[in-house]
Amino acid sequence: MTKSAGASRFRGSEAANGLAMISPTATFALLLLAAPLATIFIYSFMTDGYLEIIRDFTFANYVEAWTKELYRVIMLRSLGVSLAVTAATVLLAFPVAYFVSFHVDASRKSLWLFLITIPFWTSYLIRVFLWKVILGYNGVVNSGLLGIGLIDEPLTFILYNVNSVVITLAHAYAPFAILPIFVALEKIDRSFLEAGRDLGESPFMTFLRVTLPLAMPGVISAVLIVFIPTVGDYVTPQLVGGPEGQMVANLIQLQYLKLDNYPMGSALAVTAMGIVTAFSLLFLFLNRRYLKGAK
Amino acid sequence: MMKGGWFRVYTLGYLIFLYAPIVLLPIFAFNDAAVIAFPLAGFTTKWFTQLFDEPALRGALANSLIIAVSASVLSTTLGIFASRATTRYKFPFKGGIMGMIMLPLVLPEIILAVALLVVLLGIGVPLSLFTVILGHVLVCTPFSIAILSAAFQALDGSLEEAAYDLGETPISTFRLIILPLVMPGIISSLLITFTISLDEFIMAFFLAGTEATLPVYIFSQFRFPQAVPVIMALGTLLVLSSILLLSIAEYFRRRGIAKTGGKDTGGFL
C-alpha cells in the first residue's frame, strides 16, 4: 500500500466512522419518519375506496381540501389560532427571558429556568383539562369575578371557542418560547450594552438598537418552535375548543380514525404542513438579515 | 434595581399563569364533590382510594411503564450513537441527516402519528404496545440527542487522545473515559425521555390499538364527568412523580457539567 492511499484511507475512515456511528439512528428515522412522511404524501394523491386505497393519481383530495367550505374554515382557523398563540407566547415570554438573563444572578439562573420548565413536564392532558376548570361556567375566573362583583353572570366567551384554545396553547408552549430567547440573550456580550450607553443612547434605545437585534435569532427560533407544532395540536381544541374551536388536527384525526379516508386525511395533513412551511420560510426570509451573523 | 424590580413582578405574574392549572390539581383532588367547579365542598381522600381500585387504570399504568422504559432505553441508545457521531466526526450529509432525525421536535405530532399509522397498517404490523414504543422512540430521540450532544460536546477531545496515547484501544477508551464522563447525561436522557413517553398522548392514541396507555385512559375518562375527580387525584400523583424525576435528571445533568469542568448554561432544551 502506498502512503497516499493510506492517507486517503484515513480521511475516508473519518467519514465512514461517522456514517457508521450515525447509521442506527439515521436508519430508524429513515424507516419510521422519512418513509411514512413520503407515504402520506403519495397517499394524498390517491382515492379512498371502500376497503382499499385506489391507486390512481389524482388531485381530487387537494381540490376538496382547498374548496370545501368546512375544510377552508378550519384550515384558516388553525392558522389564525397558531399565529395568535405565537404572537402572544413570544411577546409574553420575552420579558421573562430578559429578566432571567439580565436581572438574575448567574448562580440562580438554572433554578429559574427549572421553575419555568417544570409545568411543561407535567401531564399535558391534565393541564389542558384544568384550563377548562379555570375558564368554565363555574370555573376559577368566573367564580372570582362574580365574587368581587365585577360581573353579574358568568362569562361564556372564554370557553369552548377559539379564545380558550389560544389561552391554553399559549400556556402549553411558554417554555418553548422562553428558552431560545434566553439562550440568545445569554450570548450577548454585556459590553455591547455598555458601549451602546457609552455612545449616548438611553437604556431603552440601547435595548432597541443593540439588545433586540442581537436577540433576534432566539426570537426567530422561538416563533418557529411555537408556530409549527401548534398548527397541528389535537388535544387542546378537542378538550377546550368546542365545535367552533376545532382545528386541522381534529379534522385529520376524523378522516383517519372515524371515516377511514386515508387519502383525504393525508391531503389535509400535507396541505397543513405545506402552509406551515410556506409561512415559516416567509418569516425566515423577512428576518434574513438577523440570521446572517448566525451560523 | 427598579428596572429589575418591574421585570421581577412581571415574571412572578407569568409564573402564576404557568402554575395556575397545576395548583388547582391537588385542590380538586381533595375536594369532596363529584363536579370540578367552585365553590369547594370540603376535604376528602376518597378519590385517591378509588384510584387504587381501578383495574383499567392499573392496566394502563402497566402499559405506560412498559412503553416508557422501552422507549427511554431505545431512544437514549439511538441518542448516544447520533450524539457521538455528530460531536466527534465529520461526515457527508451531516446537516441533512441530523435535520431528519431532529425533525420530530418541530413537526406536529399528529402528522407523525398518522404517517406511522398508515405505514404500519400498510405493511401489516398490528397495533400494539410495540407500535407505541416505535412512535415514542421517534418522538423521544431528538430530546435525547439534545441532552447527550451537550454532554459529548463538553468532553475535551484530547482526553480521548490521551487515553489512546497511554495505550488504550478505541473501545477501551470509550469504556474507561467517554462513558463515565457522559454517564450523567445518559441518566438525564433516560429520565427525561421516560417522562416524555409517560405523558405522550397522540402517538399512543393513534398507535395503541386496543391497549390503553395512561394518557389514553385519562383522555377517555374525561368523557365521564363522574370520573374526573379520580383523574385529578391521579394527576396530582403524576405531577409529583414528574417533578421528582426531573429534579433527579437536573441533578445528574449539573453533576455531569461539573464533572467535565464545564459551565452551566441552563435548562434541558
Add this chain to the structure above:
Amino acid sequence: MTFSAEKSNMIEFKDVHKYYGDYHALRGITATIKAGEFFSLLGPSGCGKTTLLRTIAGFEGISSGAVMIDGKNMEGVPANKRPTNMVFQSYAIFPHLTVAENVGFGLRKDPRSAAEKAKAVTEALEMVGLKGFGNRAAHALSGGQRQRVALARALILKPKVLLLDEPLSALDKKMREQMQVELIKLQRQVGITFILVTHDQEEALVMSDRIAVMFEGEIAQLADPETLYRRPNSRKVADFIGTMNFLPAKILSEADGKVEIDAQGFGPITLNAEQVSGAASSTGASVGFRPETLTILFDGQTAPDRESMAVVEEVVYYGDMTYYDIKLDGSDQPIRLSMRNVFGRPVLDIGTRTRVAWAPGALVVFR
C-alpha cells in the same frame, strides 16, 4: 553540532507531506531529531508545528513520506502502539479519576503487581514534585499541578520520546518560567528525547538543544539556539526570533570568502561570507543586527571596533533596560538600540546627538 555526532537518530522525518483536502499543511518536512535531545518546533499558529508533532504521536496520518521512530517506520502504527507519550495543551487530565489513577492510567495492561504499580505511581508523582497528591480529585488541581500530573502520567510509561504540545501556554508568566527550568531539569534527569511545540521564541531559546523554526508547513531553519539568534538564515526567521533591526544595503563584491557591502548608516564594510544568508529577493539586500549589538558611547568611552554618530528619536524606559530609537547619520530609518541601566549611567533625552559603537561581526546580510 559535534555533540550529536555520537547520538543515534530518534525521530526521522523523510519528506513528510500532509494535506487536509486541498490545504497543504506539511510541505516536505525532512529532519532528524537525536536521542536524548530537547528539541523544539517553533513557529506562529497555523505553521504546522502541532500537526508535525501529532504525526509522531500517531494522531495524524501523513499524505506521503515517512515518519521513523528509533529506526522503525510508523506507517500504520496506531497511537496506542507507539513508543511516544504526550503532554497535551489542555493537559487532558481525566476529570473523573484521582491524581494517582490518572498517573497510573497507562499501566492498566502492565503485568506488574498492583503494589509495584502503586510504587511506580508514587515515584512518578515524587519526580514531578507532587508527593502526597495521589488521592486528590483531578478537577481540584491548579494549572501548574495539572501540568505536573500530565508529565508524570506520560513519563511513567518510560516512552522513548515525550511530546509536549504547548504545555506552558496555559500558565501565567511566573509559573511558566518556573516550569521551563523544571522541564529542563526533568529532561536531563530522565534522559529521553523531549519534543516541544511552542509559539514562544523565548521559551524555545531557553529550553532547547535545537530548534526547528517553521513557517507555512516548512522548516525555515533548524539550528541550536545561539546560531538561530545570531545567524538567522532569513529575514523572516530573524523577525520571528527576538527583535532585529534592518537597514537597506548593497552587495558590492563577493570573493575569497569576503563580502563587501555598502549599508545605509554604516557605509562600506567588509564581512565574512558566512554572515550573508538568504536567497536573492526582489526588494534588495538588507543588513540586520540585534538592538544589544549597538552601544551608546558616553563621554570618554571609546569604541572597541567601529563608531558612528546618531540622533535619539524616542526613549522607552523599562527599569532594567532603556530602549532607544535612533537614526544613524546617513540613514533615514530609525533603528532600535538597547542599553542596560547599570548604576550611574544616564538616560538620554530625545533629540540628543550621540556616538554609537558597533561591530561588523554582529551584522547579518540578507540578500
